[in-house]
Amino acid sequence: MAELTMVQALNLAMKEAMREDPNVLMLGQDVGQDEGVFRVTEGLLREFGPQRCIDTPLAEAAIIGGAIGLCYKGFRPICELQFDGFSYQAFHQIEGHARRARTRTMGRYTCPLVVRIPYGGGIRAIEHHSEGPEATYAHLPGLHVVLPSGPRNARALLREAIFSPDPVIFFEPKALYRAFREEVPDEPETMPIGKARVAREGKDITLVSYGASLRQTMEAAEELLDEHDIDAEVIDLLSLSPLDDEMIQQSIRKTGRGVVIHESPRHCGVGAEVVARVVEESLLYLEAPIKRVTGFDTTIPFFANEMAYLPDAGRVVKAALETVRF
Amino acid sequence: MAELTMVQALNLAMKEAMREDPNVLMLGQDVGQDEGVFRVTEGLLREFGPQRCIDTPLAEAAIIGGAIGLCYKGFRPICELQFDGFSYQAFHQIEGHARRARTRTMGRYTCPLVVRIPYGGGIRAIEHHSEGPEATYAHLPGLHVVLPSGPRNARALLREAIFSPDPVIFFEPKALYRAFREEVPDEPETMPIGKARVAREGKDITLVSYGASLRQTMEAAEELLDEHDIDAEVIDLLSLSPLDDEMIQQSIRKTGRGVVIHESPRHCGVGAEVVARVVEESLLYLEAPIKRVTGFDTTIPFFANEMAYLPDAGRVVKAALETVRF
Amino acid sequence: MPRETIQIPRRIESLSILPYEGELDTELEPKIPDNDLRRLYKTMLSSRKFDERCLLLQRIGKIGTYGPTKGQEAASLGPMYAIGNDDWFVPSFRETAAMLWRGWPMSKILLWWGGNEIGASPPEGVNDLPICVPVASQCQYAMGIAWGCKLRQDGAVCVAFVGDGGTSEGDFHEALNFAAVYQAPLVMVVQNNQWAISIPRERQTRSKTIAQKAIAYGMDGFQVDGNDILAMIVATQEAVEKARNGGGPTLIEAQTYRLGMHTTADDPTKYRSEEEVKKWEPRDPLPRFRKYLKSKKLLDDKVEKVIEEEIDGLLEQAIAEYDQYEKDPYYMFKGMYAEMTPALRRQMAELREYVEGGESSEKPRGSYSRVL
């Protein structure tokens, strides 16, 4: 057992996978000598050499498109895109090819690649460095969209993603990269993609969240109990596609109330999907509207004002109180 | 009054706008001599010359990115992207610049451009020619996303889009391009962006739809009345961003029941947003879960099987019956 | 410096061997076994006849929109002769002749144009990718494949195709740049058929040739008479050999012409003159190649008749196979992931219940069942 930050845990998962399978490659801008702008690829070049940890020129679509070709040659590439806001440069390759390879060739070619994307705000970064594109990718069939919330599940899910037979968009909450440490077992762990987890058991209301917002959500749960005697259950989605709606339904059926929390924009976001699923299966259990505490339907402001945009524990508490008192 | 197809109505709207305002330009692949692959730009080159109806090389991002620059020079460009599936090539320019120009420069520069995108299936087209990307764009703050359902509203909305001070993604349901004619008044009409319309009044259930699916929805409403004595209200969204949720709330509060219908994938689609909005404001009026009749969470199959993917009137009727009988 | 002209250390050459007027340049003539020449000819003719038939099949609604390849057969076929089955072939969408050479059954190609995924599933035994619709997007995975060949050190090369219009896309640029940086064994053939739908080559880009775009990436460029199968073979063989020996990628511009419409949805008379088409007809690669074979006594009327009949037989057989193909409305769910997700299982059940009536009391119906 070691106490690792998320950066270290992700690094460990990649090293483990690369040691086990020579087909696993790492590619991206500055992932080699520089060890990644967030240092997530630390030591990979040293250990695996420039044939397996590959610095690329500056072109996101070529990183993804090239990785698709590498998949056809039997590799399992892990691509690092430096920031959320530059994943769009590669969007047409993901939409047009990575996600379609299996279906259109009837399984003759597949795309077992991982696209690692540091996402989200809260680190006082310049424009285009604090985006939340997860709903955009979750809407595309053929991808898995995974979003860990802590070092331990990050490591397990990245391993799963690397060995997944289908393409995985792996969002890394950059605000959590070094925010806290967690015990991580010595042996590689896996976690199935598509399963949520109960981050906190409770009975009065269900708070559904993921990624960076989970911290604020947990904080809110504490406060709800301490200050308002409300016992909140917190669900950490971990995977946005597929979405583990069974776990959500179970929890909502138990509590009758829910709030969904994420930092990307509300309109057509993941929160809406959670609500729609609950309505489809569990409407009659609902005792109050499900609220969404999210980033607003604006571009995330430049960082001086970003804290006004990002949901904090207070907004979650407020929504939960309104829901309980409905 | 003339009886026009949607293609003719769109063409008329562009001609009217270009006659009135010399800053309105048309650009895209094959929009000049060839008059557009769907002939929507018929006659524009002839009437306005190659300085205002501009054939471009084959690069979607340059069409949009170039148009952004033209906006900075005071033009109002209308861009035609040939098919839904190729809008992704320009996604980073729309996401990264068109939608941000106003906010980031505090209004010093704006992007009053229109991106016209023929969208959707049902025309037996090859791969990448039948996509439904509307939720992807609706999720991006700073854009308006408009989606007409017939010749008359298409013409009015396109005019509104052209003169809108903000960027508009204008989806054209290609299955409706020549599907039917409608009376279109001689004088230019406008319709405010962001307003839905009641396409059919009813009292038993609310069917919410837009674009190409509106036809199947109207068909379903007829059948519901004729065969099941169910009087459905049909709401035609027309604008997906902003979303006219007031009209949806009103209708749902009246009928207590709803089904949302669209042909793009369900997961994180526009339907989810409609449901989430209704839950937020009108939960207590709901007498049954709101169902979503949509394209499945798959890539739209190659056209031999596309009819199995696209919602038809029968699927709408089935969902409505289940909702009424809930 | 201070002010000097920069010397570019890269070869941009042009090549043509087979005349459409005048004499054969025997010095440049490649030595190709007679049998191979005949096989090449047969493939070219098959492609032409297949093309003609597809236009008919489209007209009667048996297949959907179709993109003919008439006039461009040599440009895609020649390069295939330069590679083996272990090498990689990445088509755009006008490489029917190449696909037939590589062993794609005609029925599969028909099924693609008929709207069936099976048509995008490459035959076993070759390393081919299917038709690619988003223009130039294939350049990226072609680059990735070549890069993979280099990493695997398996001696394989990748020959990929794109159109003149495609050279304007960012994907083309990024892919060639990567390929050069990694010295990946990629041969990128641009089928410059002078048009991208209605946009002529000169309004697609201002560079005098497409071959010279290679200079931007520090690679060699080759402008080849794309209607000359011998020149296409020689140029590709050189590029392939260089690539195999670690010499990196090459850009080949095949100068050819789309004799037909862009697709069956297109009306070329809207944007180009009859005279222009007429001007290119004498350069048609098929009669040029036939003349060559005849001059070498490899073809006579009798042999031609036999070949034609054989092709006609294959065509009929392909159409029969096409007709027999049973489409599966549930494939979209089953083929999406290695394992179906719970949502897809539910949605498949939803569709099944709807189409087949399920246990509900509603009669089975749906527009899909009507077209089944």
Next chain:
Amino acid sequence: MPRETIQIPRRIESLSILPYEGELDTELEPKIPDNDLRRLYKTMLSSRKFDERCLLLQRIGKIGTYGPTKGQEAASLGPMYAIGNDDWFVPSFRETAAMLWRGWPMSKILLWWGGNEIGASPPEGVNDLPICVPVASQCQYAMGIAWGCKLRQDGAVCVAFVGDGGTSEGDFHEALNFAAVYQAPLVMVVQNNQWAISIPRERQTRSKTIAQKAIAYGMDGFQVDGNDILAMIVATQEAVEKARNGGGPTLIEAQTYRLGMHTTADDPTKYRSEEEVKKWEPRDPLPRFRKYLKSKKLLDDKVEKVIEEEIDGLLEQAIAEYDQYEKDPYYMFKGMYAEMTPALRRQMAELREYVEGGESSEKPRGSYSRVL
């Protein structure tokens, strides 16, 4: 044909005027009024001092991550001297010197790096775009602006900047191709500072020069000593004049060097050697320009002191303005569209109620109010 080398009818030249060793090439020396030379020098020095101060401000947390421009001042400043206020300037993110020349208040640039939209709002009186973060994406709107100048026939030109790394992006390619096709008056300056974060120029692209990439688009290319402000002025003036006269776009490669880190989040010792940096230090554009001015007797210790003091004063003033700037948490809603949508109005009210306590009984709170 049959087999020939293709001649490329395009000039790719190199230019250098101001020596860092040896003698000035007086034949190439441009005639620039003394006052202008002094103004240029002052701007260059302002940029350098501003840069140094920003590093300090970042260290104490007053601004966020900062990208220094030390060593690259001439490459962006020179081109500005070649254009007027009615012309367009499209920066990337290392053009501080150019922005200062164009009249951007230092406080605005500080506000940008301090996370405020006002810093991306160009000053009145010039046609400038703000700093652009997504690498090379600015090439596209720069091209559009130049295209617009051509359509408006207003005689304006557009000078745009991108990095060596940016030349690998598809946007760079598409933009230059369009610009050439439309013969748009675009001067695209590549600040080749030899590095894209940790990727050296030679692994960014295999072309010997970046200037030669112009050949791909049928335009002229110019490789200029980017640390030589005179050469940058001359090259840009030529390109601007050609552009104004309908001669179309030019690609200028400014060979320069990033003497500092990529940004304050970067540690360049991880990927490059001290020796390399040392090698470039003598070419630093600032002492070279100073030496030139001194040789022309335009600068002496006294004048230098006056200038330095003036700049220091401006810096203090800028920081004071920066400190006084009142941020507005509701701007994100108000600035989104010409008119706020109903959803945004609701959401703004939601935030207002939360932050300010509204009529609810909850006490006002929120992490935002804590950082206000």
